[in-house]
Amino acid sequence: DVKVTQSSRYLVKRTGEKVFLECVQDMDHENMFWYRQDPGLGLRLIYFSYDVKMKEKGDIPEGYSVSREKKERFSLILESASTNQTSMYLCASSSPPSPFGVGAYEQYFGPGTRLTVT
């Protein structure tokens, strides 16, 4: 079974703090993704990575950065947390090996981190 784990289920941070969310997958997947999920808006893609040290902006990258130093680990960084970043953050991983590959493969999701910024 594919396993995607996230460092925390619940996190409370103060405005202005730097926040790190960690995600680890154990299936040797090339692609990894960070989403946020808000009521009525569905899942929105923040950043994704299709290889070590590679990253691409998703639909809502502002206020976030990412790091992928190892294939199995993808980190989301909130440089200076703000209250509008209070949300559920979901990490996912998938094959195929290239973002330009034909076909589609399911994404496997982690359990999510519910972040509250006060």
Added chain:
Amino acid sequence: GQNIDQPTEMTATEGAIVQINCTYQTSGFNGLFWYQQHAGEAPTFLSYNVLDGLEEKGRFSSFLSRSKGYSYLLLKELQMKDSASYLCAVFGGGYNKLIFGAGTRLAVHP
């Protein structure tokens, strides 16, 4: 632009059949996924359609019409544990990205 529409909420009775519709307009199309998400949990994969027609998997079936930009998820013999959100997602728009709808929250009553 990219747009995926599905109803916000639906209710159904245990043992019945329910159909959740999804319409999409995206710049590319390389398949459509349905995910199930129970409250407070991660989305889990239900089905994938890339060709027109019906895909059946036990109590769940999914249908796709690419020319109409339309899909539905059919749940038969509903059980209480089917109460969850159902997410429609299109694989397209370049760069191997999934575009998600806002989800349909299904409540199954006895």
